[in-house]
Structures are given as structure tokens and as C-alpha cells.
Amino acid sequence: MSTVMSAPDEVEQLLRTHGVQVTAQRLAIMRALSMRPHATADDLADEVRAVIGTISRQAVYDTLGVLVDKNLIRRIQPAGSAARFEDRVGDNHHHLICRSCGTMFDIDCAVGSVPCLTADDDHGFEIDEAEVVYWGRCPTCRNAPGTTSSPTTSSTRSSND
Amino acid sequence: MSTVMSAPDEVEQLLRTHGVQVTAQRLAIMRALSMRPHATADDLADEVRAVIGTISRQAVYDTLGVLVDKNLIRRIQPAGSAARFEDRVGDNHHHLICRSCGTMFDIDCAVGSVPCLTADDDHGFEIDEAEVVYWGRCPTCRNAPGTTSSPTTSSTRSSND
DNA sequence: GTCTAATACTTGACTGAGTCCAGAATCGAT
């Protein structure tokens, strides 16, 4: 594609060090995701198309699958919505979702550490993850009860902006 | 349908007191659900058909929607699976799901009370529910690494049987 | 720089969960 690489990109390095083959599509998806956390596969496809022209749905799903597998991104699947993705991995943070508009926030673990990871009775399970989702109504929707904007994924916001 | 009702059924009472019109389909769905917690809409349709002959998919979804709305049942939607339903409401219990076979257990809240309900920073949200899902591998799948049975909803078990 | 095997991407068809709609059936109050 381009013989003259513009700079030994940080994202590119990340992929290589994790044994993921580097392609234009994968770079674009990674970049799109870092700009837009909590995006759906479809959102990312749109975002990527705006940058590199075209990408197939299959490539998007495949790439996301690989990245999740390599632990470079995380898949979140809230009830009643398509799967969403984020590039914050490693820290045990949770999510706060508005029932009316679907806006999603990151929040740190309730008690600061990892208390939720230990179930009272684990039934002999080997537990590897505790997923916590807080449901409610965001300030905007509380103030405008009639104007419940339909859940758009573009309405996702980062926790610290 | 039957003018001679066999007994002022507990389920029937429950529906009436919650202002839900009583129909054969609704009773059957409620009963099916109490016998088979964590069932999908499709599971319930099958179960109901075995009892009252036929039911349309729409009736199942509609009924489940009404019941969830009236807070008589609860909808759970784990990643990668159809929505599941259970008749345990009110208590703040959580779920434990096996990654390989999809088996789902009820577990009581980690610390005994409702600690997970309070987020560290609520972003101005009006939080009404904290959903906690523990992911891992069940004892059966741990002992039989090759024989990972495909996720069947019929493999759901109750916490206390 | 060129070649080649392995890997990734594209296209198009398909599945499964869930929704929408219009007409038929049922419920329950009178």
C-alpha cells in the first residue's frame, strides 16, 4: 500500500508486539476505537470507512474478534444493544448506562479495588471476570423527561473528557 | 376456555393482583418459567407448547414484556446469548455463567447485602439497578476440558435444587 | 527486489433473536 511509512506508529507497535499481523484495516479500527470508546461494530465500520474508504463487515468483526482475543480491547454487551468495544483493558472498571438514551460511562470499581470479583458461593466455578453494569437515567434524560432521545451509540461519552 | 377453573391458582392470583389480564398463555408461561429458570423466550415457547398445544412467538415476547414491566419476572441478557428470564425478583441476586457450556447459576450478592449498588462516582445518574455477572468455567467443564458441551439453555440449573 | 506460503479481506448468502402490523380470537364487565 504505502512503501513510505509515515512513522513507526504506536498502534502498529502494539499490534506487532502482540503477534497480530498489521493491516490498514486493523490500524484504522484501533484508531477509531481509541477516538470513540463504547462504539458498536457498525459504528466502527462507519468510522473506518471515513478514513480508509471501505471495509467489509466481516473484516470488522474478524478484527474485533482477534483484538479481544489478544486482550487488546474489551467487548461489552449490554442488554438490548449490539456489542460495544473499548480499548481500556486491564483495569477492572465498570459501566454505567442510561436506560433512555443508551449513553455509557466508565466508572471505577465501586469500592476502589476488586471486591466484586469474589462471589459468596462460587459453586466450584473458576471465575475469571466479574462484569458490573449500573443501570439508570443520565442527568440529561432526567431533566428532559419528554425528550428521551432514542438510544444512539454516537451518544457514548468518555468518563474523562 | 374452561369455565371450571381447577383451583384459584396462586399464579393466577399473582397476575390479577398486578393488574395483568389472565390468559391461558400467560399462565402457561409463568408456570414454565418457575419450572425452568433462566430459560430463553424460545425455550419457554417450547415448554408452553408441550402444555397448551400452541403459542405464537409474538405472544411469548409480548407476555414476557408485560411481566417484566409489572416486575413479576426479570430479564437477563448475557453476552452472546438470547435474553433469559427468571421469576426471582426483588432480591438483589447475581449470576454466574460458564463460558464453555453456558450454564447459569444464581448467587447471592457478594458481600451479603447490596454493596455493589453504590457506584463510586455516579456521574449524576439516578441508578436503579446494578447488574453483576461472574464469568468462568463450571466444575463439569473444568474436569472435562475436551467435552465442552455446546451452550444449551436446557443446561441451566437452579441455585438450590 | 522478487517470490511464495500464510494470513487477512471481500462478497454474498444465511441464521437467529426480536419487532411490526393487521386481522381474528378471547377476556371480563355489564
Added chain:
DNA sequence: ATCGATTCTGGACTCAGTCAAGTATTAGAC
């Protein structure tokens, strides 16, 4: 028993995600 309101049926549809076959790209060997 009748009637209005509610619910159920059946069929078409949407949306997220997967499968499979063929083409293109990557990365390592020459």
C-alpha cells in the same frame, strides 16, 4: 349473552452476527 378492550396469531421484516469461497495482502525467504 353481548360488547368493547385487550390479547393472540401469522407473516413479513429488521438487525447483529456468522459461514464459506474466492481474491488480495502481508511478512519472511531467497
